Amino acid sequence: NAGVTQTPKFQVLKTGQSMTLQCAQDMNHNSMYWYRQDPGMGLRLIYYSASEGTTDKGEVPNGYNVSRLNKREFSLRLESAAPSQTSVYFCASSVPHYEQYFGPGTRLTVT
Amino acid sequence: KNQVEQSPQSLIILEGKNCTLQCNYTVSPFSNLRWYKQDTGRGPVSLTIMTFSENTKSNGRYTATLDADTKQSSLHITASQLSDSASYICVVSSGTYKYIFGTGTRLKVLA
Numbered sequence: 138n139a140g141v142t143q144t145p146k147f148q149v150l151k152t153g154q155s156m157t158l159q160c161a162q163d164m165n166h167n168s169m170y171w172y173r174q175d176p177g178m179g180l181r182l183i184y185y186s187a188s189e190g191t192t193d194k195g196e197v198p199n200g201y202n203v204s205r206l207n208k209r210e211f212s213l214r215l216e217s218a219a220p221s222q223t224s225v226y227f228c229a230s231s232v233p234h235y236e237q238y239f240g241p242g243t244r245l246t247v248t
Numbered sequence: 249k250n251q252v253e254q255s256p257q258s259l260i261i262l263e264g265k266n267c268t269l270q271c272n273y274t275v276s277p278f279s280n281l282r283w284y285k286q287d288t289g290r291g292p293v294s295l296t297i298m299t300f301s302e303n304t305k306s307n308g309r310y311t312a313t314l315d316a317d318t319k320q321s322s323l324h325i326t327a328s329q330l331s332d333s334a335s336y337i338c339v340v341s342s343g344t345y346k347y348i349f350g351t352g353t354r355l356k357v358l359a
Contacts, residue, residue: 170345187345241291
């Protein structure tokens with residue numbers, strides 16, 4: 138039982154490049170989330186998926202797209218990376234109203 | 249504006265001592281309040297979740313309190329250990345998929 142896994146752990150991109158962050162959970166949770174964590178700020182929700190086949194914008198969705206591939210997997214795509222997207226990205230999953238389980242994070246640097 | 253404020257920003261204590269971390273919130277509507285522990289370089293891990301009607305909740309040496317009237321919560325750590333060194337994050341939910349994260353208290357426990 139691995140919980141929530143994320144790949145890659147680290148990534149460096151040049152401005153304008155694209156990439157996809159992968160997330161998978163093995164807890165059979167319906168809900169999945171993508172957050173970013175920046176120094177001096179609380180985690181901010183980028184997108185969430187209440188259930189397979191649905192996605193919704195969170196607090197800071199601009200510059201990102203998501204795909205809920207199936208119940209297990211939820212990916213985050215940066216189409217044209219910008220330095221402002223330098224951050225640590227966390228994926229999480231949960232049963233609604235219950236605790237969220239977070240992955241180990243992806244540290245992304247955009248130069 | 250919905251906000252979660254935590255104090256102190258950072259704290260250093262000696263191993264074996266107790267400490268209390270504070271969380272004040274201005275979030276409406278209120279659904280529940282959560283405390284997470286985040287080790288350096290890792291994702292947050294849930295400690296407690298409290299609803300409006302719960303005043304106290306314990307998880308081992310961690311005890312959280314909630315005063316919904318004054319919109320304050322505290323996290324008390326008893327007999328601290330070196331492994332308690334981490335950031336502690338207060339999160340208030342204002343509904344399904346609406347989470348407001350505090351910026352955290354960074355705790356350092358010294359031997």
